[in-house]
Amino acid sequence: MRCKWIWFLLLSIYTVLPFKGFSAQEQPSSDTVAAQASNLLSYIAVNYGDAVSGGQLLNTPLYAFQRRHIDEILILVGRLPDRPGRANLEESLGVLREAIENKKSGAEVRRRANAIADRLAALYQLQRSPTYSLPSADFMMPVYQQRCASCHGNNGEGSSKGPDFSDAKRMAGFSLYDLYNTLDPSVDSVHGSDIDGNLSGLQRWALAVTVASFAVNHQLSPSPDLARRYPGLLGLPGLATSQPAELPQELQEALMWWRGHPHLIRALEHPLVRAVGLLQLAETDYRAGDSSAAYNKLILAYREGYRPLRPQLQVRDKLLVNQLQAQWHQLRSDLISGASSTEIIAALQNLRASLNVAHTKLEPPLSQRRGYLWAALLFSLALGLGLLLWWGLRERKRSRL
Ligand code: HEC
Known part of the structure; x- marks a missing residue:
C-alpha cells in the first residue's frame, strides 16, 4: 500500500505533536499563519488522491484527516487580517470543502487546493521563493543521511x-516551496524539533532540493529547447512556486528535473531572465531591510545578465539601451545614497519591465524565423531529391551489370 507511513503520521499527530497553529499561548505572525494554511493545502493537494478514488473511499483515516485539514485552514484564514479578497478566498475554501465531502476526483481537489494556495500567497504577499541561489542536491546530502x-x-x-x-x-x-514549508517548525509540526528545529532558511531550501532530486536521480536532462521556451520556470520564483502536476506532461518532467539540479540550470538560463530574477531577489532583500545584499544582486544582475548582451541589444534598439543604462545608473546611486524606499522599489520594478522588453527584442524576428523554416524545408527537399537521384543511378548501374 502506498501510504503505509500514514499510520505512523496519524499516531504522531494525535498523540505526540499538537498542531502548533492552534496553541492558545502563541500569537504567530500573519506570515506564519498564511504559510500554515498553505502547508495544509499542499498536503490536501497531494494526499487526497490516496484517500478517495472514483468517488470511493480508499483510506478512511486519511480521508478524515483531509476533512480536518480543511476546517483548520478555514480557521487559519479567519485569523488573517481582513482584506478585500479574503471573503472570496473563504468562498473558494467552501467549494473545496464541498468537493472533498462529495468525494470528487483527486485531480479536481488538487487543482482547487493549489489554486487557493496561489491566491492566498498573492493576497498576503507570502514569500515563496528563496532569496539566494539554490545549491546542488549534494549540498545537504550528509544532513539528509543523518537526520532523514x-x-x-x-x-x-x-x-x-x-x-x-x-x-x-x-x-x-x-x-x-511546499517541501521547504514542511521543514519549517513554525509552520508544520510533523517533524520533531530534533529533526528540523535548528536548520537555517538556506539549509531548508537546500534540503527541499535534496528531497526533490530523488524522483529524478536517474532521468535524463530535458531538452535545452524547453529551457528556451519556458524561461519563467527555470528561474526564481517560477522554479520554487510551481507545482509540476499542474503543468502539461513534458513540462512537468522538465520542471522536476530542473528543480532537482538547480546548479546545472544556470547555464541554460537566458542571461536577461537571470538578471530579472536577481532583481526580484534584490527587491526582496531591500524590503527586508538589507540594502547591501540588494546592491550586490543589482551589480551581479548587471554584470552577468545585462552586460554580455548589451552589444546585441545596441544593434536592435539603441534607444532602449540608452534608457536601460540610465535606469541601472540611477538605481545604483539611489541605493548608495539611500533614496526613499518607494522610489527604489518602483525603480527596481521599472528596470525589470525594461529588461523584459529587451528580452523580446532579442528574440529572432518572426520573418527571420519563417526564413529558417523555409531554409529547413528546402534543405530537406534537396536532400530527398539527391537521395532519389543516387538511388536511381545505382539501380541503372545494377540493371546494366
Ligand atoms: C520520524 C520520521 C521522520 C523523519 C526522521 C523525517 N521525516 Fe519527513 N516526514 C515524515 C512523515 C510521517 C511525513 C508525512 C507528513 C504528511 O504527509 O502529512 C513527512 C513529510 C515530509 C515532507 C513533506 C513531503 C511529503 O512527502 O509528505 C518532507 C519534504 C520531509 N518529510 C522531509 C524530511 C527531511 C528533509 C527530513 C530530515 C531533515 C525528514 N523529513 C525527517 C516522517 C519523518
Whole structure:
C-alpha cells in the first residue's frame, strides 16, 4: 500500500505533536499563519488522491484527516487580517470543502487546493521563493543521511515511518516551496524539533532540493529547447512556486528535473531572465531591510545578465539601451545614497519591465524565423531529391551489370 507511513503520521499527530497553529499561548505572525494554511493545502493537494478514488473511499483515516485539514485552514484564514479578497478566498475554501465531502476526483481537489494556495500567497504577499541561489542536491546530502534517511530511506524510497520521495507522481504535487514549508517548525509540526528545529532558511531550501532530486536521480536532462521556451520556470520564483502536476506532461518532467539540479540550470538560463530574477531577489532583500545584499544582486544582475548582451541589444534598439543604462545608473546611486524606499522599489520594478522588453527584442524576428523554416524545408527537399537521384543511378548501374 502506498501510504503505509500514514499510520505512523496519524499516531504522531494525535498523540505526540499538537498542531502548533492552534496553541492558545502563541500569537504567530500573519506570515506564519498564511504559510500554515498553505502547508495544509499542499498536503490536501497531494494526499487526497490516496484517500478517495472514483468517488470511493480508499483510506478512511486519511480521508478524515483531509476533512480536518480543511476546517483548520478555514480557521487559519479567519485569523488573517481582513482584506478585500479574503471573503472570496473563504468562498473558494467552501467549494473545496464541498468537493472533498462529495468525494470528487483527486485531480479536481488538487487543482482547487493549489489554486487557493496561489491566491492566498498573492493576497498576503507570502514569500515563496528563496532569496539566494539554490545549491546542488549534494549540498545537504550528509544532513539528509543523518537526520532523514531513517524514515524517508537512504535514496528517498520511504519506509513505514515516512513517505517515498522517489515516487514522481506524488512529488509532482508539491512545489519546492511546499517541501521547504514542511521543514519549517513554525509552520508544520510533523517533524520533531530534533529533526528540523535548528536548520537555517538556506539549509531548508537546500534540503527541499535534496528531497526533490530523488524522483529524478536517474532521468535524463530535458531538452535545452524547453529551457528556451519556458524561461519563467527555470528561474526564481517560477522554479520554487510551481507545482509540476499542474503543468502539461513534458513540462512537468522538465520542471522536476530542473528543480532537482538547480546548479546545472544556470547555464541554460537566458542571461536577461537571470538578471530579472536577481532583481526580484534584490527587491526582496531591500524590503527586508538589507540594502547591501540588494546592491550586490543589482551589480551581479548587471554584470552577468545585462552586460554580455548589451552589444546585441545596441544593434536592435539603441534607444532602449540608452534608457536601460540610465535606469541601472540611477538605481545604483539611489541605493548608495539611500533614496526613499518607494522610489527604489518602483525603480527596481521599472528596470525589470525594461529588461523584459529587451528580452523580446532579442528574440529572432518572426520573418527571420519563417526564413529558417523555409531554409529547413528546402534543405530537406534537396536532400530527398539527391537521395532519389543516387538511388536511381545505382539501380541503372545494377540493371546494366
Ligand atoms: C520520524 C520520521 C521522520 C523523519 C526522521 C523525517 N521525516 Fe519527513 N516526514 C515524515 C512523515 C510521517 C511525513 C508525512 C507528513 C504528511 O504527509 O502529512 C513527512 C513529510 C515530509 C515532507 C513533506 C513531503 C511529503 O512527502 O509528505 C518532507 C519534504 C520531509 N518529510 C522531509 C524530511 C527531511 C528533509 C527530513 C530530515 C531533515 C525528514 N523529513 C525527517 C516522517 C519523518
